[in-house]
Amino acid sequence: GAGVSQSPSNKVTEKGKDVELRCDPISGHTALYWYRQSLGQGLEFLIYFQGNSAPDKSGLPSDRFSAERTGGSVSTLTIQRTQQEDSAVYLCASSQGQGASYEQFFGPGTRLTVL
């Protein structure tokens, strides 16, 4: 079946521009996560959506970062006024449920480069 998809796969932008990253989770998965990964590092949690509940935004590094999830499916991560330190791979994952035993399925990521 279809896995998690993300677009674009690569994004190069100039410092100060806004970018939007898209995630299509696996159909029926209620939980959706955004992470980012800097070169050679582990993943850093950004934000979490579960069903219709208010998202957990505790990992967002600044107010330049925001995300929404429409209709409990597709999610968009927006970075305003991008900075060079925002350069990283942004990964989206979805999960069938909220429990700690559920595995997360990851997309291929969006590589963001801010010049």
Added chain:
Amino acid sequence: DAKTTQPNSMESNEEEPVHLPCNHSTISGTDYIHWYRQLPSQGPEYVIHGLTSNVNNRMASLAIAEDRKSSTLILHRATLRDAAVYYCILRIWDSNYQLIWGAGTKLIIKP
């Protein structure tokens, strides 16, 4: 605060078993132990998870110490395609169930 400790890298020969260790001395009773791996230029991939008992699936086995302060991921017969970074992660029950990632172990497979 990654809560797990893994060696930075390990090497193994192709077609031999690989034992990847992980220490998680601060684990609490309801934390699950998850393992993921990440192949070069790809998103992470789920490998296995467990709570108290040893677990087996088509990819690997997970051996959990009796006190749960450590665990070992076992690849029974490594292939070149198993070369990846392997992450041992505690899935915290009373959080939003996010995965807290450390730096992982880079597994190198020698032909």
